[in-house]
Amino acid sequence: MRDRRVKIAGMGRALAGERLEFDGQTRYRLQAGETLLDLEERAAREALETAGMAIEDIDCMVCAAATPLQAIPCNAALLHERIAKGLEIPAMDINTTCTSFITALDVMSCMIEAGRYERVLIVSGDTASAALNPNQKESFELFSDASAACVLVKAGEEEGAAILYSRQRTWSEGAHDTEIRGGCGLLTAFCMNEENREDYYFDMKGKKILKLCAKNLPPFIHACMEEAGIDRSEVRLVIPHQASRALSVIMPRLGFPKGTYFDRVERYGNMVSASVPYALSEAIDEGLIRRGEPAILIGTAAGLTSNFLLLRY
């Protein structure tokens, strides 16, 4: 795999307006009248501003989200209407649930490398609150609604910025460990009744996921580090998906002790697809990752999917 010469030119982020506390953990949820499109619009505009660009400079828009806003059209077309109406910018969705942003970086860096696009806007975000089950405490108290966005551009030869290595794995033994079964093609809204109502909520089998991760993640991450030819000591910061409070248990087991990875679970919880780009954006703003430095993005997602991406910022 050769380096893909791309640069994160700017990022932006937005939090939902209602703030909640659960056992000292802060979460954010959409407030009345607010939709995910409002957050996505704010995050996208901030990313463009940080990059010193206008929407007219963008030649492709990607929504990298876990959940659909509508079954039709794709999320990117709805966001396009908010920020690019009247322009002809192509819009598409890329989805690997919680790690959609990492996948989108992976995919779009290849499109830029192949000369297909040059300046891409990637926007992540989900409305977790739309499907949380009040009877499932673990997931009900875990999620925040948020959005984060990134402008990814072709990097000059003299710039060091690049995506150096990326890998994804899907282990579908876990396909039903994280689900929203109802509302779409397999079990439509019209089929909802008193008996199956719970099928329309988000359903997470936390222990099963942890078990599958414990089995598959260590060899996957180990193989990635080795194949990428990078030692943990060389990595400035690891940005993991903020999956749950188990993060501080799992990361050391993957060889990343406290202080080497970014942990904001207490402050925001799991923001689904927005987790990784939101954390990356904060880490950049806080000077924890600087130009020319390597960083790793990793995460697990419903599927069960896992992504690993090594970039030089």
Next chain:
Amino acid sequence: MRDRRVKIAGMGRALAGERLEFDGQTRYRLQAGETLLDLEERAAREALETAGMAIEDIDCMVCAAATPLQAIPCNAALLHERIAKGLEIPAMDINTTCTSFITALDVMSCMIEAGRYERVLIVSGDTASAALNPNQKESFELFSDASAACVLVKAGEEEGAAILYSRQRTWSEGAHDTEIRGGCGLLTAFCMNEENREDYYFDMKGKKILKLCAKNLPPFIHACMEEAGIDRSEVRLVIPHQASRALSVIMPRLGFPKGTYFDRVERYGNMVSASVPYALSEAIDEGLIRRGEPAILIGTAAGLTSNFLLLRY
């Protein structure tokens, strides 16, 4: 844009089991006990068989569909469980609604060109019947449930197969002309009541779409042909999205007279994301496109999105 040296190694297709007739037009819908995953599995297995490959040979699986089977996980993870359980093949969704297959060819050819993947399985298909409104005759009688699949591989230097040119445009003035508003994040299944029930059906504003297409398509197609440097006389066959019975009116206006494009609307109607790959697969099987010959894939999709892709088969 340089050529992307990729080859369609095999294709497969599957039709839903219930056959209906509307005014001499044949349509197919899922029969009791059948789901889209059954069709996707059949199409995928046939594509692999035609390519002379096993699922173990595939290094990435893409579901290129318009509609979600579940809000979580992505469609590709659910199909993975059917055909790749126990393997680690990465699975992702790519979505530009009806033209998702063309977009996936575009995207994955860049990933292959960049050295990221080498043998990709792309599967399209939608359950149109899950959301058709019996009160909207035009759309109710238009759609079929189907799936089609394609194995896309890196082509050797000596092989002529390639994607030579591709373009996508999204005109979000049409974002609400083709919709399923309810069931997902913006209007959840829990919000359905007697007043808004129609919002959970597929809704198509046929005349508005035709008007927007009439304005935007001719200059788009003209610019693509010119930029691709190809004359209509050199193209062996055009495979358009089988959007509606208006196909035979629109295609000549785009410079493609009867006989130069593939039209199976009478036989199958609009198969949403499966339309283009299903038609391409049939055209190949019928000898209408042969190795080394150029073909064009075009289509419009909810968004409003339009795709153009020139390949050498």
